[in-house]
Amino acid sequence: MKALILTNRVPFPPNSGYPIVVYNTIKGLLNLGVEISLFSLNVSKHRVDVDDIYDLVFEKINFHSYHIDIEVNIWGAFFNIFSNQSYNVSRFYDDDAARILENVLRENEFDIIQFEGLFVVPYLDLVKANSKAKLIYRAHNIEFDVWERLAARERFTPRRKYLEFLSRRLKIYEKEQINRFHQVFAISEPDRQNILQFGCQTKLDVFPVAVDFEKYKVDLTKTSFPTLFHLGAMDWRPNKEGLEWFLEEIWPDIEKLSGELRFYIAGKNMQREFFDYDSDNLIVEGEVFDAVEFMNSKAIMIVPLLSGSGMRVKIIEGMAMKKCIIATSMAAEGIACEHGKDILIADTPDEFYRSILQCITQPHRWREIGEQARKTVERDHDINGNTKRMLAIYESLTTK
Structure with a gap:
């Protein structure tokens, strides 16, 4: 079984929520014999010096990354208002990153490609054009919901209006993408219910945060x-x-x-x-x-x-x-x-x-x-039980 995992930040070291979830997923799958390739956007906000990574899990994977600046740009945010794109998401797309990913896809044949979170979904069309792998989307949270709730608590009217605008754009994007995958993983039962309300018609399972005790x-x-x-x-x-x-x-x-x-x-x-x-x-x-x-x-x-x-x-x-x-x-x-x-x-x-x-x-x-x-x-939340169940879904998808 060969799997490619796409992440919006480098999950090394696993020192906060998103990296911990991704890292433990990779570690658990490696222990079950899955061959893992990882493509990470090395974002400016959480930049990692790849040469300084000393980790046994890292040594066992095929790693690719691209440094990308995702800092909010005032002019970029302003002009985005007049487009139909979500500014939260579009900042994570880069043509050079896409070319690197395209080369990875052309040089390898994967059984599974797993998108870890919404911010790598802008590369979905590229993946579909260059791979026959089964595609999985893992929703680490409901992104638009975070911004919607922040907007509801914001007292400064102009900022609240902009947060509401961002949440609406995100909601549209999330709803549009959810049925473009072969499988969706929610991280909690409440999130699974929210995804169903999106009109999700693809297979949907819950995989909570897993930890190595x-x-x-x-x-x-x-x-x-x-x-x-x-x-x-x-x-x-x-x-x-x-x-x-x-x-x-x-x-x-x-x-x-x-x-x-x-x-x-x-x-x-x-x-x-x-x-x-x-x-x-x-x-x-x-x-x-x-x-x-x-x-x-x-x-x-x-x-x-x-x-x-x-x-x-x-x-x-x-x-x-x-x-x-x-x-x-x-x-x-x-x-x-x-x-x-x-x-x-x-x-x-x-x-x-x-x-x-x-x-x-x-x-x-x-x-x-x-x-x-x-x-x-x-x-x-045991890492072993959760990744065994994940591998079983991989095998079910690839034998159809």
């Missing part, structure tokens, strides 16, 4: 208490928006609960304004070298997302590390978790306050929830 070693002797933490890429607008809400509306009351309580904020591309919150009780760390070690050292994970779709990889990782996670319903969407059993759901400042108070006054409580969280992700 060998990576998530828990050592409670290194976990400090009472500690809260937030971990996430801070250049992703829903993360930024949610954390701002928590710091403004919830943290001032939480901080008064105990002089020993500490709240640690970490993540890539930490925005400058968050350092203004730094105090004796609130520590802004920025990007951490080892996310798993960072999670292991803290007790309670805070995920105050107010928008977004898909499945939060950091929550899955936190559950794998036996963390007690306090999250909004939005953040936990798509994860088969149960409030009060393997997670605590909080959607209002009062609910966050009560949940945090419960955890810091009853230390056994957060440990019990964390233990159950690990059992939940072992049941639903």
